[in-house]
Amino acid sequence: MVTTSASGLRRRPRVRPLRLVSGILLVIVTLIILLPVFYMLVSSVRTTADLGENPLGFPDPIAWGNYGDVFASLDYGRAIFNTALVALSSVALVVVTGSAAGWAIARHIRGWTKATYRLFIAGLTIPVFVLTTPLYLLMHTLHLLDTYLAAILVYASFNLPFAILFYVSFLRSIPQELEDAAAIDGCGPLKTFWHVVFPLLRPATATIAIFVTLSIWNDVVVPLLFLTSGGVRTVTLSVFQFVGTQNSIAAAQLFPAVVLAAAPLIVLFIIFQRQIIGGITAGIGKS
Amino acid sequence: MRLTRPTALLFIAPALILFILFTVYPAVSGLWLSFTDARGALAGDFIGIENYVKAFTDPKAAAALQNTIVFTVISVVLQNALALALARWMYSHTRLQGFARVGTLVPAMMATVAVAYIWSYIYSPITGPLNTLLRAVGLDGAAKIWLGDPTTALAAIAVVNVWMFTGYAATIYLSGFLSIPSTIFEAAAIDGARGWKLFRSVEWPLLAPAFTVNLTLSTIGALRVFDLILLMTKGGPGFSTESISYVIFNESFGKLNYGYGSSLAVILLILTVIVSFILTTVLRRREVEW
Amino acid sequence: MRRIALAAVLAAGIAVTASGCASTGDGGDENVLTVVSWKSEDTNDADMKTINDLFRKEHPEIKLEYTWVDNPDWLTYNNPRFAAGTAADVLMLDRVKMIAFASQGFLADLSDQPWVDRQMDDLTPFNQYDGKTYQFNAENIPLGLYANMDLLAQAGIDEVPQTWPEFIDALETLKAAGIPGFSVPNKGGWMGEQIALELAATHVPAGWVEDYDAGDASFTGTWDPVVDAFKELFAKDLVDPALSLGLDPNVDAMPEFQAGKWAFMVQGAWSLTNILENAQFEVTLNAFPGGPAGSEPKAFNFVGSGWGINAAAKNPDAARTYLDFLASPEIATIFLEAEAGFSTLKDVPSPSNEASKPIEDSFAAGNVTPSVAQMLNDPDAEFDLIKGVENIFLNPTAPASDTTSLLNSLVEPTQLK
Known part of the structure; x- marks a missing residue:
């Protein structure tokens, strides 16, 4: 039997029982992959003694109190604020500068714009540790160590290659007519960019914003070097310093801390899953 | 809208200045530092290739290079093999696709600190759930001291890396599968291609773009591994899990040996550039158009 | 989209403004005193919140700005x-950090300060560099052998072992009774180093450190008994070395000891404090039984946090006032009680606790000495010993x-000037 739709073709009626088993197995495998996540959630409300007694059990009783202590020790509210501030500002900086540059590179095709493009793209392969020491010295010279601005500038710069790659390939896939029409209407380049191009770039902007946020939330290196004192710490650093360098930390503190570190990102993922998957597969094919 | 040269420059300038100041300049200045004996905040003197000589004779640097390569090979092979199988599986179950894809992506969306600490606990030899589970099903012999044994520690960390990013890679492969035009399947069906043969002769070649992206991403990511090691073993036991990035961090910021640390960073950069160049040229060649 | 973009730009604006507030150190005309410490005021480590509030009350004219930075990020x-x-006016220090800063001329010479003569004599290597005093040592924390007295009694042992042969005997007895004996969680290598330092307190003679740094001595021979003690524990199957490497001192071992599962x-x-809060059994803290039959148990002190002053302090007078305040018997006692540490001042008694009575007695008898790892001049000595x-x-x-x-190859003999 030959059908015209791909999904129709994939349905092979003769092997139904096997397909059922295979489907159930796929669900089970997915759940197994998620097992450590469930384990983290369940363990976060167990007492240290309870957990030591039976590492694989369920909470008895449910120790919600675990969270209260950890919340305070992590200075969680402050850390969330710091992370959000750094992430939002970096995203704003990347999006504004990246889209402008991307537009010029995609629409003004000359030798020098191509060279600039290649310079940006080369940045994709540079490991962060090649840059850390000189950046550290530079931030020290600029008196920016331990300020939000240091982290924002570094993150923005590190993420520009990815943003420009993304904006340029996005712009190449859309026709230039709208922009030309705006020009006929008498808009200058700045107005055209702001009223026509920037709104057109919205899907690319959303993807970039999400990915930059994800990478900042995950990062240990930049906060470790540029946001070291108590007031400006991000969530990741706060959890690292709480768990990694304390004299004694019990399981009842470890798991809630870990949940608090992971939760904001997972929530973000659940809300924006379509955009995130779209972003991951951009340039490959269909999602 | 025809952009004139000054306008184009105006639009590119902010990004370019940001990039030159905080990426290009540090990269060049890192290269310079690597030829000096800079320590801490004190500027160093030019000492030629002394740091590089040290790097190539330092057994710790050699061990770190070897660890980084072993980690990369384990991660890349395992992650891509599993992701490909998972993607093929998801592809054949249209209705479960959404659930499986989102579910397997969750690990990649967790903060690395969280992942590292959860798995440290999972690997713990006595109370850890992994060994508890193995003993419960009678596999006492398979229970290991995962992170404390120099023969398993590096692989155990690599497995965590694979756990984190297999769903991510599978998402990319799946979209590769989904973009294969149905006409190709029809033609293959007429030729009688099925199962392994279908995969080998039809799907695999057409997955080339997804393969290129995945291989490049996973290799570059693994070559610069740092956070998982810092968080899970701090390079131990012995020096068995020290990666190049970890040694750079330790030399530069633990011991303030900026010069020597920078020379290791330059070596890492060269390694990354060579590997990604090989990957892109070799892999792009086998990508086919349809 | 426009609104989002606007919000983002706004956020960037806030960031730039906020970054101005986050930088410390610019005192201006006010009487501001800046302090950087790894004991956080927010979590009231070492009761620093209480101490600082007392200072603020006593010196309303000084505006104390206290910043917490994590210890590993210090340099x-x-x-x-x-x-x-x-840099801040006052900084928390230990010996390694003091040497790193003092050798670059960053610290103020405090030799003329009133508390200098009150510091205990064996702490001199910890507060002096090149013959000048650069820090006030605020605490002296012993590490010792915790013993679960109930488990020992169960195995018919009624006294904590005082010598190495007694310790081995006790472990054999416990093993025969099916009771886990000596918990050695060595993931990360820290615990192994601590036990080695306990053994070194017995086996490594005074003066060895100076000889080593002068290039006149080596680990060979002197440290053999330390290594052999470990090997004996392993050979007699009293400690599993492979398992030890996988156990975390805090996440694995601490809860287990508190749950009453291990004897030592x-x-x-x-x-x-934490152990006493959680343990449902009698616990004691003792010096380590590392010596031959007939010897007394010994232990080592970790000479922890101290305080020094920036040579270029913007407010040097307030900085000295602050150190004076911290060295006063009343405040030193608050700090020591919170840390369960031994006194560093001749005129301040160490806080006492029934459970730690045995190690306090050893301290009084001169059997608790500063850590060898901290006395070596190689700034990486601690890390090298771990490896x-x-x-x-x-x-x-x-x-x-x-x-x-x-x-010998890891620890670099280092001469200070």
Whole structure:
């Protein structure tokens, strides 16, 4: 039997029982992959003694109190604020500068714009540790160590290659007519960019914003070097310093801390899953 | 809208200045530092290739290079093999696709600190759930001291890396599968291609773009591994899990040996550039158009 | 979209403004005193919140700005600030950090301060560099052997072992009774180093450190008994070296000891309060039984946090006032009680606790001495010892010379000027 739709073709009626088993197995495998996540959630409300007694059990009783202590020790509210501030500002900086540059590179095709493009793209392969020491010295010279601005500038710069790659390939896939029409209407380049191009770039902007946020939330290196004192710490650093360098930390503190570190990102993922998957597969094919 | 040269420059300038100041300049200045004996905040003197000589004779640097390569090979092979199988599986179950894809992506969306600490606990030899589970099903012999044994520690960390990013890679492969035009399947069906043969002769070649992206991403990511090691073993036991990035961090910021640390960073950069160049040229060649 | 973009730009604006507030060190005309410490005021480590509030009450004219920075980030954070002249007025220090800063001329000479003569004499290497005093040592925390007296009684042992043969006997007895004996969680290598330092307190003679740094001595021979003690524990199957490497001192071992599962564990006195809170059994903190029959148990002190002053302090007078305040008997006692540490001042008695009575007696008898790892001049000595001792766990049957020669190659003999 030959059908015209791909999904129709994939349905092979003769092997139904096997397909059922295979489907159930796929669900089970997915759940197994998620097992450590469930384990983290369940363990976060167990007492240290309870957990030591039976590492694989369920909470008895449910120790919600675990969270209260950890919340305070992590200075969680402050850390969330710091992370959000750094992430939002970096995203704003990347999006504004990246889209402008991307537009010029995609629409003004000359030798020098191509060279600039290649310079940006080369940045994709540079490991962060090649840059850390000189950046550290530079931030020290600029008196920016331990300020939000240091982290924002570094993150923005590190993420520009990815943003420009993304904006340029996005712009190449859309026709230039709208922009030309705006020009006929008498808009200058700045107005055209702001009223026509920037709104057109919205899907690319959303993807970039999400990915930059994800990478900042995950990062240990930049906060470790540029946001070291108590007031400006991000969530990741706060959890690292709480768990990694304390004299004694019990399981009842470890798991809630870990949940608090992971939760904001997972929530973000659940809300924006379509955009995130779209972003991951951009340039490959269909999602 | 025809952009004139000054306008184009105006639009590119902010990004370019940001990039030159905080990426290009540090990269060049890192290269310079690597030829000096800079320590801490004190500027160093030019000492030629002394740091590089040290790097190539330092057994710790050699061990770190070897660890980084072993980690990369384990991660890349395992992650891509599993992701490909998972993607093929998801592809054949249209209705479960959404659930499986989102579910397997969750690990990649967790903060690395969280992942590292959860798995440290999972690997713990006595109370850890992994060994508890193995003993419960009678596999006492398979229970290991995962992170404390120099023969398993590096692989155990690599497995965590694979756990984190297999769903991510599978998402990319799946979209590769989904973009294969149905006409190709029809033609293959007429030729009688099925199962392994279908995969080998039809799907695999057409997955080339997804393969290129995945291989490049996973290799570059693994070559610069740092956070998982810092968080899970701090390079131990012995020096068995020290990666190049970890040694750079330790030399530069633990011991303030900026010069020597920078020379290791330059070596890492060269390694990354060579590997990604090989990957892109070799892999792009086998990508086919349809 | 426009609204989002606007919000983003706004956020960037806030960031730029906020970054101005986050930088510390610019005192201006006010009487501001800046302090950087790894004991956080927010979590009231070492009761620093209480202490600082008392200071603020007593000196309303000084505006105290107290910043917390994590201990491992100390050099990364402070060194460039010293070089740029923006470091804080008062900084928390230990010996390694004092040497790192003092050797670059960053610290103020405090030799004329009133508390100098009150510091205990054996702390001199910890507060002096090149013959000048650069820090006030605020605490002296012993690490010792915690014993679960109930478990010992169960095995018919009614006294904590005082010598190595007694310790081995006790472990054999416990093993025969099916009771887990000596918990040695060595993931990360820290625990192995602490036990080695306990053994070194017995086996490594005074003066060895100076000889080593002068190039006149080595680990070979002197440290053989330390290595052999580990090997004996492993050979007699009293400690499993491979398992030890996978156990975390805090996440694995601490809850287990508190749950009453192990008879012995080495830990710092800083854990005492926490252990006493949770343990449902009688617990004691003792000096380590590392010596031959007839000897007295010994232990080592971790000479922890101290305080020094920036040579280029913007408010040097207030800085000295602050150190004076911290060294006053009343405040020193608050600090020591919170840390369960021993006194560093001749006129301040150490806080006492029934559970730690045995190690207090050893201290009074002069059997608790500063850590060898801290006295070595190589700034990486602590890290090198960790890696060296870890080698015994990785190769438990290798001859002691394997480990001692590894230590010789790792720890660099370093002469201070």
